[in-house]
Amino acid sequence: MRHTLPIAPQFYVTAPQPCPYLEGRIERKLFTALQGEGADQLNNSLSQQGFRRSQNVLYRPSCTDCAACLSARIDVSAFSPTKSQKRAARRNAHLQRRATSPWATDDQYELFRRYLDTRHADGGMADMDVFEFAAMIEETPIRSRVVEYADPKTGNLIAVSLTDVLDDGLSMVYSFYDPNQPQSSLGTYMILDHIDIAREAGLPYVYLGYWVPGSPKMGYKVKFAGLEVYVKGGWQRVDDPEAFTDSTHHPLSTAPIAEQVANIQLPDRHPTKG
Template sequence: MTQHSPKSPQFFLTSPSPCPYLDGQFERKVFTHLVGDKAAEMNDLLTQGGFRRSQNIAYRPACETCRACVSVRILANEFMPSKNMRRIQNLNSDIIGVEHTAEPTSEQYSLFRRYLDSRHRQGGMSEMTVLDYAMMVEDTHVPTRIVEYRLRDPDSFITGGSTGPLQAVALSDRMADGFSMVYSFFDPDQTPRSLGTWMILDHIERARAAGLPHVYLGYWVEGSRKMEYKTRFRPQEHLLADGWERIDS
């Protein structure tokens, strides 16, 4: 693994490639490696500055002709769920989420594979093998947890856990000011449960319980239908030219 000084990180720029969100646009990314004993501190600073983490790399868009990608974070302490979100919370009251160390399992990969085949068959992750999945989960130098969401079993109210069927999984970084949702996936046969929304709602509650003000959702791209859901969680902040700007409506 390439080593870089955390005190003076080296940044690199990718070559242009077709944008996965907007037709006719080309994307470039600036990135650096998150390694060493200061990786968590660097990840906090870079995430607050609009970067995202993928394995041991932090990156952000650096496109030449487009600024559509906007970093989004939810203000957890002020968030109030909508009527539809409360319905989703009630619908999933039979699911329990338990945090684990960032370790992959064959059960997780099986669900991940089903999710990709159903929702993202043509996406950039569609060919990920079990080894690729393991690297996505394990290759981290920052505080990362994996949350497994399972149907409650008869002992859940006693043990706080569950051995029930796995419904969804979220890979998240714990930062000084919140949680950053790195990647999440769910059972594609459970569409009526809106499990993607449910996991975000759960992370908001986890942030509140931990006394953390933010939940980072990554990038919102205006005009991209697959990104529209991120703007439903208000109030939130968008990282614009002058810094984080509050968005209430």
């Protein structure tokens, strides 16, 4: 009988390209494939180390001249809503939540296209067709859900979040919503609702992706109490956002790729059975 040893994840670096968040900067990502029987373990472990999932890839910024992108999550136990967040919750309390398996629909894609065309017409996803959209939703080797929000009176789909279920929280992989309702604060409401879902499930965190100080696109994340960011190998509470401005992250703070990979903690591929 032939025995094969488990293969450790291989890490790669993307080619440099213009940063979508800070003008004049160049971005580069460290990434690895998410596949096989250990996909859930790897996703859990690397998410806790600042990585994010995109389909069957896990990635983390690894820019040579900048360290502004900070992986962000909300500590559910430390969160309390602001007055404006309470108003957003009340404005959307009528919406009906539906959590389903990761399956793409025509209604989702139509909403997705309206959202992109209005909010991110010049973004990296602007040319995504229906097949690429379906791949984004459905190509997940781990435990994922599509959380939909609909108007019960009309049945119209209002907002959608592709959400991963981690051992220690919920990770909002990608969210989009009706761009014609700016007064409803739908993006804020989806985060608030995910905080409620996590609390009900006994999960301590809601992962939001990256907060980029100095980028207006990412400024909303720092408005949530209990926000933590992954800095220098650990999670730190953002009590004072000014302490995490881009100027505090010198280019030389980015370690060489080999050192970054060596410091990544991989999950135990042979857990002890009780």
